[in-house]
Amino acid sequence: MRKHLLSAADLTRDDALLVLDTAEELAQLADRPVKKLPTLRGRTVVNLFFEDSTRTRISFEAAAKRLSADVINFSAKGSSVSKGESLKDTALTLEAMGADAVVIRHFASGAPHTLAHSGWIQGSVVNAGDGTHEHPTQALLDAFTMRRHLGDLEGRRITIVGDVLHSRVARSNVLLLSTLGAKVTLVAPPTLLPVGVDTWPGEVSYDLDATLPGSDAVMMLRVQRERMNAAFFPSQREYARRYGLDAERMAALGDETIVMHPGPMNRGLEITAQVADSTRSVIVEQVANGVSVRMAVLYLLLGGSESALGSVPSDLEAVPA
Amino acid sequence: MSDYLIRGGRILGADTADVVLVDGVVAEIGSGLSRAGAEVVDAEGLVVLPGLVDLHTHLREPGREDAETVETGTRSAAVGGFTAVHAMANTDPVADTAGVVEQVYHLGRRAGHCDVRPVGAVTVGLQGNELAELGAMAESAAQVRVFSDDGHCVSDAVLMRRALEYVKAFDGVVAQHAQEPRLTEDAQMNEGVVSGVLGLRGWPAVAEEAIIARDVLLAGQVGSRLHVCHVSTVGSVELIRWAKSKGIDVTAEVTPHHLLLTDELVRSYDPVFKVNPPLRTAADVEALRDGLADGTIDVVATDHAPHSVEDKDCEWAAAAFGMVGLETALGAVAAAMVETGRLDWAGVADRMSVRPARIGRVADQGRPIAVGEPATLVLVDPSAAVVVDAGQLHSRSTNTPFAGMKLPAAAAATFLRGRLTARNGQVA
Numbered sequence: 001m002r003k004h005l006l007s008a009a010d011l012t013r014d015d016a017l018l019v020l021d022t023a024e025e026l027a028q029l030a031d032r033p034v035k036k037l038p039t040l041r042g043r044t045v046v047n048l049f050f051e052d053s054t055r056t057r058i059s060f061e062a063a064a065k066r067l068s069a070d071v072i073n074f075s076a077k078g079s080s081v082s083k084g085e086s087l088k089d090t091a092l093t094l095e096a097m098g099a100d101a102v103v104i105r106h107f108a109s110g111a112p113h114t115l116a117h118s119g120w121i122q123g124s125v126v127n128a129g130d131g132t133h134e135h136p137t138q139a140l141l142d143a144f145t146m147r148r149h150l151g152d153l154e155g156r157r158i159t160i161v162g163d164v165l166h167s168r169v170a171r172s173n174v175l176l177l178s179t180l181g182a183k184v185t186l187v188a189p190p191t192l193l194p195v196g197v198d199t200w201p202g203e204v205s206y207d208l209d210a211t212l213p214g215s216d217a218v219m220m221l222r223v224q225r226e227r228m229n230a231a232f233f234p235s236q237r238e239y240a241r242r243y244g245l246d247a248e249r250m251a252a253l254g255d256e257t258i259v260m261h262p263g264p265m266n267r268g269l270e271i272t273a274q275v276a277d278s279t280r281s282v283i284v285e286q287v288a289n290g291v292s293v294r295m296a297v298l299y300l301l302l303g304g305s306e307s308a309l310g311s312v313p314s315d316l317e318a319v320p321a
Numbered sequence: 322m323s324d325y326l327i328r329g330g331r332i333l334g335a336d337t338a339d340v341v342l343v344d345g346v347v348a349e350i351g352s353g354l355s356r357a358g359a360e361v362v363d364a365e366g367l368v369v370l371p372g373l374v375d376l377h378t379h380l381r382e383p384g385r386e387d388a389e390t391v392e393t394g395t396r397s398a399a400v401g402g403f404t405a406v407h408a409m410a411n412t413d414p415v416a417d418t419a420g421v422v423e424q425v426y427h428l429g430r431r432a433g434h435c436d437v438r439p440v441g442a443v444t445v446g447l448q449g450n451e452l453a454e455l456g457a458m459a460e461s462a463a464q465v466r467v468f469s470d471d472g473h474c475v476s477d478a479v480l481m482r483r484a485l486e487y488v489k490a491f492d493g494v495v496a497q498h499a500q501e502p503r504l505t506e507d508a509q510m511n512e513g514v515v516s517g518v519l520g521l522r523g524w525p526a527v528a529e530e531a532i533i534a535r536d537v538l539l540a541g542q543v544g545s546r547l548h549v550c551h552v553s554t555v556g557s558v559e560l561i562r563w564a565k566s567k568g569i570d571v572t573a574e575v576t577p578h579h580l581l582l583t584d585e586l587v588r589s590y591d592p593v594f595k596v597n598p599p600l601r602t603a604a605d606v607e608a609l610r611d612g613l614a615d616g617t618i619d620v621v622a623t624d625h626a627p628h629s630v631e632d633k634d635c636e637w638a639a640a641a642f643g644m645v646g647l648e649t650a651l652g653a654v655a656a657a658m659v660e661t662g663r664l665d666w667a668g669v670a671d672r673m674s675v676r677p678a679r680i681g682r683v684a685d686q687g688r689p690i691a692v693g694e695p696a697t698l699v700l701v702d703p704s705a706a707v708v709v710d711a712g713q714l715h716s717r718s719t720n721t722p723f724a725g726m727k728l729p730a731a732a733a734a735t736f737l738r739g740r741l742t743a744r745n746g747q748v749a
Contacts, residue, residue, distance in 0.1 A: 087636050108638035109509075109520040110590030117589070118634070131638070133520030171520060194517030195525070 023296035040069035063294035109133035139172035154181035162221030330364030334666025345739035372404025377622035384413025391428035402732030417442035426463035469496035485545035504528035537564035574622035577653035592640030627718030652728025705731035
């Protein structure tokens with residue numbers, strides 16, 4: 001593993017499998033009465049959030065705490081950042097506090113990259129979503145969820161539907177899934193596909209109905225309602241009709257096909273309530289799996305190499321609940 | 322003023338000769354010359370060119386003296402081999418009145434490192450709403466001939482037409498920053514494969530080309546002179562080539578960085594590579610080199626754009642657009658054009674001195690190297706092989722995209738009307 005996790009492209013196939021296998025091990029913790037390991041005791045993990053994201057922040061916080069790390073939550077709102085402090089000064093402050101890892105969510109694409117390579121901080125940087133660039137831990141938790149349902153992802157057909165242009169989830173998923181050997185098809189109106197998408201691994205289609213039948217997993221992306229005003233599509237109704245997943249389309253899916261969504265959902269726009277709440281939907285599982293995957297990432301980046309639960313029984317007893 | 326005997330340089334990269342400078346003019350050219358009392362400059366292995374003229378320089382004064390001043394910017398120019406720069410109008414206050422252009426002009430005279438030719442804004446406050454007092458700027462002490470809203474596009478077709486027509490009265494030229502504003506809202510880099518991967522908002526080639534297409538048609542319609550700033554795409558070169566073939570009076574410039582660098586560098590998210598127009602693809606670089614070689618693109622202009630550390634040492638989206646370029650222009654052009662065999666040194670003189678002086682109506686620059694002509698020269702070391710060190714630049718800012726790169730050539734000495742202004746990387 002590299003020192004930082006900035007892009008899903010930072011992960012080799014072996015790295016990705018190590019994270020997923022480690023997460024699988026760590027997931028066993030969730031079934032135990034004491035959900036905590038001493039592994040990162042004395043280490044400090046900072047959650048640096050320049051953009052609202054309660055669910056991702058909570059997920060990282062739970063992950064770090066279950067590994068016994070000290071967690072500092074730094075939210076841009078109501079902090080010195082809103083008074084005009086730069087990313088650099090914020091980073092220097094965190095460095096002075098001795099952050100071993102900084103988990104950063106930022107509205108600007110590349111901000112985690114800048115944080116990692118500017119020399120401002122020494123610790124590891126984990127990208128928790130940057131602008132319209134990437135969200136690698138989301139891709140890892142998605143792959144984790146798919147593996148649990150589909151087994152090995154080699155040759156599996158994954159369909160990702162919606163606003164690919166603005167989606168960091170889509171970018172990271174395309175990279176990670178292709179590393180893992182899956183076949184990705186992106187489905188979107190042409191306005192919501194980036195220029196150059198033809199050079200990405202996998203395929204592109206404008207036709208959802210033609211793509212659904214062969215899919216092993218269908219991932220619906222969140223559509224920001226304000227995109228409509230910028231003429232990316234004419235109306236919510238038309239978007240839902242052409243690219244939304246409803247019960248009728250769900251009926252076209254294979255028996256084992258799962259339905260995913262990174263959340264938060266626009267029920268009635270990209271996905272109907274009927275689909276979101278159906279037995280095919282693994283959306284709630286994705287959230288739960290997020291904690292295990294992020295534990296694995298923090299564990300591996302902060303120096304863990306052997307089996308994460310190697311000496312669990314005694315360790316567990318050593319940690320006060 | 323001392324006299325100089327420049328010994329053994331290759332005139333325009335061709336024949337070796339001695340050149341004697343007396344009282345600000347070229348007094349003698351020949352072999353084995355001597356001149357009592359003259360300071361001898363050993364120019365063996367050096368190339369003698371007319372002093373370089375930059376059509377596109379941001380000196381930042383008045384308003385952003387933390388990034389550059391007329392003094393520091395013109396020092397940088399002299400060290401880079403330039404003897405005249407055109408100071409862009411996007412200062413604070415904007416150079417849209419006779420008062421501001423005269424201030425910049427006088428600051429240039431006082432600094433004395435090179436001639437400063439202020440560019441006047443086309444529209445009041447660069448706002449694109451109403452014409453600035455172009456005639457007043459033309460008649461001022463600054464004698465403005467180039468007008469530009471650079472940084473902003475004169476996107477209103479009627480206003481552009483009127484500006485093109487109006488400046489004919491005083492032999493002016495409108496230098497357009499071709500950028501269709503709606504197609505480039507919040508744009509961060511070239512739109513293409515790399516922007517898609519990086520998740521940065523794209524600046525599509527068509528936003529430049531659509532404006533160039535419109536403007537050459539307008540210039541043809543009204544019979545005016547148009548200059549296109551910092552051309553950056555394959556399509557722009559083709560449009561200008563077409564316009565010239567139709568007899569339209571259009572000229573164009575390309576920057577050294579667009580001749581050498583591509584958007585692949587943006588993968589680092591290092592804001593030193595953030596510039597407007599953005600770095601494009603390798604195919605664009607090829608087309609720009611071809612266009613400059615065949616004369617479709619008339620000149621190299623630096624678009625020297627200094628920015629303070631605060632405006633560059635930050636995340637990409639928060640960073641300012643622009644790169645410094647005066648001290649690396651010659652080296653970058655040598656790397657892109659001379660080393661690749663596309664231009665010889667006479668060609669470099671044509672694109673970096675003769676034609677820019679002609680476009681800017683700088684009467685006493687870009688002149689032939691001949692007896693009786695102004696002693697405004699640059700001695701170029703064609704095998705300098707300097708590694709660019711941002712900390713060593715004379716600009717007040719350090720935002721060079723070439724830091725750490727080895728550039729083949731550099732200015733060894735610069736003379737402005739017989740006066741040595743810079744030598745071996747130092748201000749004289």
